[in-house]
Amino acid sequence: xxxxxxxxxxxxxxxxxxxxxxxxxxxxxxxxxxxxxxxxxxxxxxxxxxxxxxxxxxxxxxxxxxxxxxxxxxxxxxxxxxxxxxxxxxxxxxxxxxxxxxxxxxxxxxxxxxxxxxxxxxxxxxxxxxxxxxxxxxxxxxxxxxxxxxxxxxxxxxxxxxxxxxxxxxxxxxxxxxxxxxxxxxxxxxxxxxx
Amino acid sequence: xxxxxxxxxxxxxxxxxxxxxxxxxxxxxxxxxxxxxxxxxxxxxxxxxxxxxxxxxxxxxxxxxxxxxxxxxxxxxxxxxxxxxxxxxxxxxxxxxxxxxxxxxxxxxxxxxxxxxxxxxxxxxxxxxxxxxxxxxxxxxxxxxxxxxxxxxxxxxxxxxxxxxxxxxxxxxxxxxxxxxxxxxxxxxxxxxxx
Numbered sequence: 001x002x003x004x005x006x007x008x009x010x011x012x013x014x015x016x017x018x019x020x021x022x023x024x025x026x027x028x029x030x031x032x033x034x035x036x037x038x039x040x041x042x043x044x045x046x047x048x049x050x051x052x053x054x055x056x057x058x059x060x061x062x063x064x065x066x067x068x069x070x071x072x073x074x075x076x077x078x079x080x081x082x083x084x085x086x087x088x089x090x091x092x093x094x095x096x097x098x099x100x101x102x103x104x105x106x107x108x109x110x111x112x113x114x115x116x117x118x119x120x121x122x123x124x125x126x127x128x129x130x131x132x133x134x135x136x137x138x139x140x141x142x143x144x145x146x147x148x149x150x151x152x153x154x155x156x157x158x159x160x161x162x163x164x165x166x167x168x169x170x171x172x173x174x175x176x177x178x179x180x181x182x183x184x185x186x187x188x189x190x191x192x193x194x195x
Numbered sequence: 196x197x198x199x200x201x202x203x204x205x206x207x208x209x210x211x212x213x214x215x216x217x218x219x220x221x222x223x224x225x226x227x228x229x230x231x232x233x234x235x236x237x238x239x240x241x242x243x244x245x246x247x248x249x250x251x252x253x254x255x256x257x258x259x260x261x262x263x264x265x266x267x268x269x270x271x272x273x274x275x276x277x278x279x280x281x282x283x284x285x286x287x288x289x290x291x292x293x294x295x296x297x298x299x300x301x302x303x304x305x306x307x308x309x310x311x312x313x314x315x316x317x318x319x320x321x322x323x324x325x326x327x328x329x330x331x332x333x334x335x336x337x338x339x340x341x342x343x344x345x346x347x348x349x350x351x352x353x354x355x356x357x358x359x360x361x362x363x364x365x366x367x368x369x370x371x372x373x374x375x376x377x378x379x380x381x382x383x384x385x386x387x388x389x390x
Contacts, residue, residue: 130325
């Protein structure tokens with residue numbers, strides 16, 4: 001084996017983990033979400049920008065505002081998942097850089113231009129979204145990430161002009177018939193080349 | 196504990212894993228990269244688009260073309276890392292969708308517009324870059340992801356108009372003084388809100 005990670009963990013995080021389309025009624029606790037965050041917050045970002053922000057949709061009122069903003073195929077599962085999380089990029093992340101990157105106080109000055117900030121915030125927050133999905137699986141939960149939603153509507157209802165929604169993730173224990181059959185993946189030679 | 200993943204694996208992937216700035220001479224083998232890919236290829240993407248493409252820079256000639264395209268602070272480590280990988284988004288990923296998403300043959304038709312493809316390819320390939328970094332760590336290797344490079348130059352030298360570079364990652368066993376001190380992270384309450 002070329003991997004150091006034990007095979008149980010490999011299965012939990014990647015090989016047996018699947019995108020769930022139905023969920024059981026078992027709640028996702030605050031402690032679980034905090035444990036996920038406190039693990040994946042260590043994943044690397046450029047200059048430790050850490051621009052990912054998460055909005056947990058817990059109240060019935062908030063869920064009712066969110067569901068109609070999902071594309072039709074995502075509405076039923078978003079209405080019934082134990083927990084729904086909106087993942088967003090903070091385009092004003094540079095305000096936190098003096099705290100997050102203390103050994104280089106000039107770092108904030110690189111990001112005076114909003115379009116530069118939006119580009120790097122999207123890149124780094126999406127990288128963190130990848131870590132977050134791995135973290136949900138590390139908690140023994142299934143993640144159902146979705147990019148089919150009214151982005152401007154979600155931003156207006158749940159965020160502000162400084163936060164761009166990236167994806168919405170249903171989280172919980174899988175329910176009945178939770179999976180589609182596993183789709184094929186590209187082979188190593190199709191995805192990786194050497195120069 | 197709210198996590199199912201064992202604490203050794205938590206440490207390997209997140210808590211003790213660090214972005215390396217120096218590397219040992221030990222080579223990174225083809226078998227290791229293939230094992231990483233064959234694990235992380237299962238990470239979810241929207242409609243299984245799987246737009247991440249990886250270029251492994253193995254030859255001395257290719258390394259010599261890459262180093263001057265890195266920003267100054269990234270040149271020395273890129274010159275000496277055992278392996279350097281260019282991670283890119285394939286903006287023509289829709290050509291593979293009939294193979295990757297076989298139960299919905301019309302999927303390809305959603306992506307006739309190049310600007311739509313570029314947006315979703317960047318999002319999903321960056322998500323896969325997050326899984327890839329986790330996979331490098333799963334192989335017991337350190338990753339040094341970098342976004343400071345001449346993107347147009349890397350695209351011209353190593354890719355083509357259909358592939359957008361996302362980041363460049365140095366990979367290997369850590370060397371002497373490989374780490375900066377760990378920078379602080381945002382607390383749970385700073386990054387996560389509930390509605």
